[in-house]
Amino acid sequence: MTAAALRSADHTADTTAPLVIANQVTKAFAVGRRQIEILHGVSLQVRPGEMVAVMGPSGSGKSTLMYCLAGLEPVTSGDVLIAGKSLAGMSRGRLAQLRRRDIGFVFQQYNLIPTLSAYENVALPYRLRREAPPRELIEGTLEAVGIAALSNAMPTSMSGGEQQRVALARVLAQRPQVIFADEPTGALDTNSGRAVLAELAEIAHQPGQCVLTVTHDPAVAATCDRVLFLRDGHLVDELHQASAEQVSTVLTGLAASVGPVA
Numbered sequence: 001m002t003a004a005a006l007r008s009a010d011h012t013a014d015t016t017a018p019l020v021i022a023n024q025v026t027k028a029f030a031v032g033r034r035q036i037e038i039l040h041g042v043s044l045q046v047r048p049g050e051m052v053a054v055m056g057p058s059g060s061g062k063s064t065l066m067y068c069l070a071g072l073e074p075v076t077s078g079d080v081l082i083a084g085k086s087l088a089g090m091s092r093g094r095l096a097q098l099r100r101r102d103i104g105f106v107f108q109q110y111n112l113i114p115t116l117s118a119y120e121n122v123a124l125p126y127r128l129r130r131e132a133p134p135r136e137l138i139e140g141t142l143e144a145v146g147i148a149a150l151s152n153a154m155p156t157s158m159s160g161g162e163q164q165r166v167a168l169a170r171v172l173a174q175r176p177q178v179i180f181a182d183e184p185t186g187a188l189d190t191n192s193g194r195a196v197l198a199e200l201a202e203i204a205h206q207p208g209q210c211v212l213t214v215t216h217d218p219a220v221a222a223t224c225d226r227v228l229f230l231r232d233g234h235l236v237d238e239l240h241q242a243s244a245e246q247v248s249t250v251l252t253g254l255a256a257s258v259g260p261v262a
């Protein structure tokens with residue numbers, strides 16, 4: 001389907017139209033006087049109800065891809081569409097609105113405000129917009145991620161897993177259609193990490209939502225609907241409903257085939 005067809009599909013409320021589309025996305029960074037291309041024409045689609053993992057060796061461009069898809073970094077060429085809307089040429093104001101309303105981003109580092117309680121951290125995006133925080137929704141979200149009892153606790157008194165759940169609740173309470181997560185469990189022990197991913201999966205499988213997450217854990221990737229493999233800025237493989245063993249086999253192959261950087 002063409003991008004134009006997808007945009008018109010959006011208007012007719014096609015519930016199966018992809019929420020995320022990347023068309024031949026390239027991304028280059030200026031390093032000194034040179035432009036170094038990091039993403040070399042990445043195309044992908046994520047549909048409503050899908051939980052998709054992105055895997056690849058360190059430095060393969062996973063974070064760069066997530067930032068480009070979420071509109072946090074402009075692409076160098078190609079285009080990204082979120083819920084049928086092209087980010088290319090979107091005004092700063094429109095893009096900011098889209099990021100506030102439709103896109104959630106979970107970072108590896110939780111970025112919580114240490115002087116605010118869990119509840120206040122989740123309420124913060126509302127306060128920044130001068131809106132009254134919806135108390136029931138916020139409390140319900142804290143409960144959904146398993147930390148209702150910590151509503152009044154300060155981040156410094158929490159474990160890493162608990163802090164990441166607050167950060168997750170802060171994103172979820174905005175009810176974004178699309179959630180990007182960049183190694184959201186990178187700082188957590190295996191069990192806390194898998195619990196956070198299980199919560200993300202539950203959200204992804206709700207109607208009209210999707211999640212794209214970077215992970216290094218083949219067991220986590222195996223719980224996703226699809227796994228995309230990135231190497232040196234190219235999408236090089238994709239698995240559907242894969243087992244952890246199948247994921248590990250592809251990863252091992254990627255690590256073995258990484259050549260010297262030109």
Ligand SMILES: Nc1ncnc2c1ncn2[C@@H]1O[C@H](COP(=O)(O)OP(=O)(O)O)[C@@H](O)[C@H]1O
Nearest residue numbers: 029030031038057058059060061062063064065
């Ligand atoms: N702002 C930047 N300026 C220059 N190079 C960058 C920048 N951000 C990332 N890179 C480079 O892009 C490559 C991919 O980085 P990244 O997307 O963080 O990979 P990953 O998340 O897969 O580890 C790395 O070589 C990194 O040094």
Ligand SMILES: [Mg+2]
Nearest residue numbers: 062063064182
């Ligand atoms: Mg990264």
